[in-house]
Amino acid sequence: ASFHKREEYINKIEAEMPNIHLEFLPEYSPDYNLIELVWHSTKEYIANRLFKSIEDLEYLLHQLLNEGALIIKWGRKLKNKGDTIITI
Template sequence: DGAFKVATQVRHTAPHECGFSLRVIRRRAWTKKGKRKKVNGQRKRGRVNVMGALRYNDKKRVCFMIKKGNSETFHEKLKKLHEEIRQEWINLGNLPEDFREKGPKIIIILDNASYHKKKDVIEQVEKELPNIRLEFLPAYSPDYNLIELVWHSAKEYIANREFENKEELEKVVNRLLNEGGLIVKWSRKLKNKGNAVNVT
């Protein structure tokens, strides 16, 4: 998948959370005319939670497997994302001590989940991660978050498949999101409550 391409300019990144359930996701499937396709699947409990970030200019993504989405996890993964971008910038030949002043300014575009907006988290980000600025989407506007296409494409890939256990599901999800196994249809439109937004 390659490394982030970081320059000394503003970068827009959209972190977001998503869950993948052990229950079979039923989607459209090909079958002979006049016949119905049967999709087997037991009602299994369990899910794989992912917190991911997508960089808008080159579609580079970083995804973390998490136990639960909350303010502590959000803060922790934001620090990891910040460090990855910082290290990438250093690998381009820049000095570590120059990152704060000369490194990229990272605009993090978020939805309005309550733990994204906790006062103590925002204060910690401002104090510890000065290159990051948090910006929030309008309420009820997931259709404006480009990473939704990543989640949609991943769920489409595993649709109509049954997984034996959580470990098997997590392995497939990780391969799709972090090992280049997922092809995202960036030209498709995101839909939310009847609206369609072309993301290209």
């Protein structure tokens, strides 16, 4: 969010916490955002499946995201191609 880079906030952080050094990420950096890997792995797992109901889909998502059934390939890299995220 752009307000994170407002000069007044940066000055306050520098004044009150001199041992903190701020590093800003590029605007779109999926390799640094772990949730991108989680969502990509989740979508990959449920793609091309037919669900009998929304409840079945919700149940599977719950199993994947909350019960540890999802296997995430942490070593994969993500690249942004327009609105599409492609793994390499």
